[in-house]
Amino acid sequence: xxTIAGGHRSGDAGGLTDGPADAATFDTPCNVLLDSQGRLIVxxxxxxxxxxxxxxxxxxxxxxxxxxxxxxxxxxxxxxxxYVSDSTRGRIFQLSPQGESGSLQSAVLLAAQNASDxxxxxxxxxxxxxxxxQKDGSLAVASAGSYRIDIxxxxxxxxxxxxxxxxxxxxxxxxxxxxxxxxxxPAVQSGRFPWPxxxxxxxxxxxxxxxxxxxxxxxxxxxxxxxxxDMQAAMGTRVLAVADEKVSDPVSSWGxxxxxxxxxxxxxxxxxxxxxxxxxxxPLENERFQFQSDDKGKPLMVRVKRGTRFVKGDALxxxxxxxxxxLAMIAAGAEINPLTLPFAGLHDDVPPTIKAxxxxxxxxxxxxxxxxxxxxxxxxxRLHLVVEAYDQMNGNRRRRQLGLYRAGFxxxxxKGEPVPGFEEPxxxxxxxxxxxxxxxxxxxxxxxxxxxxxxxxxxxxxYELTNRVRDGSALRxxxxxxxxxxxxxxxxxxxxxxxxxxxxxxxDVPITFVP
Numbered sequence: 001x002x003t004i005a006g007g008h009r010s011g012d013a014g015g016l017t018d019g020p021a022d023a024a025t026f027d028t029p030c031n032v033l034l035d036s037q038g039r040l041i042v043x044x045x046x047x048x049x050x051x052x053x054x055x056x057x058x059x060x061x062x063x064x065x066x067x068x069x070x071x072x073x074x075x076x077x078x079x080x081x082x083y084v085s086d087s088t089r090g091r092i093f094q095l096s097p098q099g100e101s102g103s104l105q106s107a108v109l110l111a112a113q114n115a116s117d118x119x120x121x122x123x124x125x126x127x128x129x130x131x132x133x134q135k136d137g138s139l140a141v142a143s144a145g146s147y148r149i150d151i152x153x154x155x156x157x158x159x160x161x162x163x164x165x166x167x168x169x170x171x172x173x174x175x176x177x178x179x180x181x182x183x184x185x186p187a188v189q190s191g192r193f194p195w196p197x198x199x200x201x202x203x204x205x206x207x208x209x210x211x212x213x214x215x216x217x218x219x220x221x222x223x224x225x226x227x228x229x230d231m232q233a234a235m236g237t238r239v240l241a242v243a244d245e246k247v248s249d250p251v252s253s254w255g256x257x258x259x260x261x262x263x264x265x266x267x268x269x270x271x272x273x274x275x276x277x278x279x280x281x282x283p284l285e286n287e288r289f290q291f292q293s294d295d296k297g298k299p300l301m302v303r304v305k306r307g308t309r310f311v312k313g314d315a316l317x318x319x320x321x322x323x324x325x326x327l328a329m330i331a332a333g334a335e336i337n338p339l340t341l342p343f344a345g346l347h348d349d350v351p352p353t354i355k356a357x358x359x360x361x362x363x364x365x366x367x368x369x370x371x372x373x374x375x376x377x378x379x380x381x382r383l384h385l386v387v388e389a390y391d392q393m394n395g396n397r398r399r400r401q402l403g404l405y406r407a408g409f410x411x412x413x414x415k416g417e418p419v420p421g422f423e424e425p426x427x428x429x430x431x432x433x434x435x436x437x438x439x440x441x442x443x444x445x446x447x448x449x450x451x452x453x454x455x456x457x458x459x460x461x462x463y464e465l466t467n468r469v470r471d472g473s474a475l476r477x478x479x480x481x482x483x484x485x486x487x488x489x490x491x492x493x494x495x496x497x498x499x500x501x502x503x504x505x506x507x508d509v510p511i512t513f514v515p
Contacts, residue, residue, distance in 0.1 A: 004040065005053045010292065010301070026051070028251050031074045031130075033082075043071045043084065046251050050074075050084065050095075068093060070251060075131035075139065083139060085128035087249070090333060090436070092128060092141065092152060125150055126174075126333020127249070144248065145333040146177065171471035175433050178331035181267070182340060185243060187312070192344040194242050194312060196270060196325050197233050203345035205232040205395050207324055209498075210337040211431030211469075212403035212459055213445045221450025225441045226403070227434045228269070228328035229338040236279030237319045239270055240312075242327070247308045256301045259322050263304055267331055272322035276302045279318050334472055335434040339405070339498040348499040352391040352404055354506035356462075357493055360384040362478065371512065379486045379513040382478040385409055385465040386446045391497045401459050406430050406496040409465055409479075412508075414488040421483065425494040428477075429463060430470035440474035443467050465493070486515045 011025025027046035035041055040053040048069055073085035082095045126145025133139055139152040187193045194200035208230030216223035233239075245265035253275045255261035262271030274281060276289030281299075283289060288310075290303045310316065319325055329338045358366045359375065362382050369376045377383065390401035408427035411419050418424075429444065437443075446462040468475045491511050495503035 005042075011047065024051075024053075030072045030250055033074045033076065035076075036080070041074060041082070043074050045070050045072055045087075050082075072129045072250075073131035073142070075133050077133060078137055083131050083133070085125075085131055085141065087127050087129055087144070090125045090128060090145075092125065092131075092139065125152075143333065145330065171473055174332055174334050175336075175471050178334045178336045178433070179340070181331040182329065182336060185267075185341075187243060188341060191342045193341040194240075195343060196231065196239050196242055196316075196327055197237055198240065200240060200242075200313065201344040203343065203347070203395065205397075206230065206346070206393050206402070207232045207396075207400060208326070209339065209391075209403045209405075209431075210335070210434055211405075211429075211444070213441055213450045213461055214459075215450050222441045222445055222447070223450075224438065225434060225444065227335050228271070228326050230324045230326050232324050233319045235319050235321055235323055238278075239273045239316045239319060239325050241265070241310045241314045241316055242268060242312060244311045245309070247304050247306050247310075250306045252304045252306065252308075253302055256299070259320060261320060262326070263316065264328075264330075265310060267329055269326075269328040269330065270316055271326035271328065272320055273317040273325055274320050275317045276304070277317055284315050284317070337405070337432050337434075337498070340432065346393075348393040348497060349501060350392045350394060350396075350497075351501040352389055352495040352497055352503040354493055354495055354503045355388040355390070357388075357491070357506070357509050358386040359491075359511075360386060374488065374510040374512040375491075377481075377511055377513050379484065379515050380482045382480055383466065384478055385491075385493075386462050387465050387493050387495070388460065388462045389493075389495045389503065390459070390461055391495075391501075393497075401461070402497075403431065403459075403461060404429065404463070404495050405432075405498040406494070407463055407465055408494045410492040410494060411484070412490040412492055414490065414510075416490060419484070419489070425492070427494065428465055428468050428470075433470075433472045435469055435474040436472050437474050440469060443474040443476055444469045481513065484513055486513045488512050 005024050006026050007023065009025065010027040026044050029042050030045040031043040033041045042051045042053065044051050048071065050071060068084065068086050070086060070088040071084045072087040075083045077083060077094065084093045084095065086093065125141055126143045128141045129144045130142040131139060141150045141152055143150045182188060192201060195204050197204055206229060208226055210227055210229065212226040213222055214224050214226045215221040245268065248266045249264055253263040260271060261275055262269060262273060263275045276284050278284055283291060288304060288308050291299045292301045293299050327338055329336050359377060360366050367375060367377055389404055391404055392400055392402060406427050407429040408425045410425040411422040413419055444464060444467065446464055449460050449462040451459040466477055466479045468477050489511050491509040493507045
């Protein structure tokens, strides 16, 4: 056995070491290919890089595409290009050969400089890993998150993508598949799902739910949608496994000693903790948690190998300075709301609160003029509903504001009867599943919503109720009122939590459509 490249220590993503092969550093290389010149192409997975080992004994970094995270699978296309699977974001990239030599180096460097030279297949796959090009040119993908093989056909310029109805049906099918996987968990079938802290069968305070708006350290208040469930605990509290699971990803832990440090097993991920360490930062055990230290013995990172098994109640680490643990659940490639789990002792009979309702035009301005207590709206206009609301659960502190589970609106006559087309409320927001689009946060929430990661005491959530957020997608839309006759109506806002509690106060807004 001969070491071709790499040393005794991994290199981090911020400081890749290129140069002589024996001095190069890698971090969890997961795939290698030979090119036509006998050079090795390496998917340096944890470093988010594609690298090449030359015959000369050097190891340059060939590509670190900004769009690519955790490259895992590699496969040559029939024309000498390279397919790369992005196992975290569920994408497949095609890096096409360019230049006279048609070498991989020129192809990848050009693709890194010009995003239009990468082919994004336009779909997300559940944790794609290994790749294989078949004889007909199609690409077989091992989708580890859904335990299946997917076939991706080469897109053509003259081939239209799937219609909206087909895309919706596919999204609903994925959500249904995820529900089926979760339903098979023994603790779900028993109706008493454990919490990640002791006592595992007693309720703990829920301080964050899936779909809430979150900001970042740079002051952007709508940076991303919150996934999973946040559960309050003192710093140093041991975080325990909630199910019997086996680590399924070669990169199972991340963010050593940072606030976002965490690890994933299979279905469940645990974030905001010291992975494998106790309240004093000392290792919990050496067999399952493997620590890498610098020359002075200071720990730099911790690994948990793929295939490592944990059972319910095993210690995974301890709560860090975020004072809560974030439990995320990913099934069939979709992040599902953990409130679908029947957590032992969890009760919620507190209805959501509606703080304000605004109606905006296409230009973003709010309609404010009233007559006899009724909001005046132009008949036939495209309207946008912005609703500020929040939820709470039993045991929450008074200042706590959680996100809604479902929301929508309904148009009633002045007497309170549904008008044609609104026999049932239009549910436009459904947070059973986290939207995949990173830009979904600015579709779900109006511009002055949000919370920074630190500083603000509560989250301000102003939902754009005429947009559509459900089944993993987020689409901009408006309420087309051309079919609504002028006259007096009641606009009813529907705000629901996962337990089925509905907001009452402030839900009905008297309106008048004027010609």
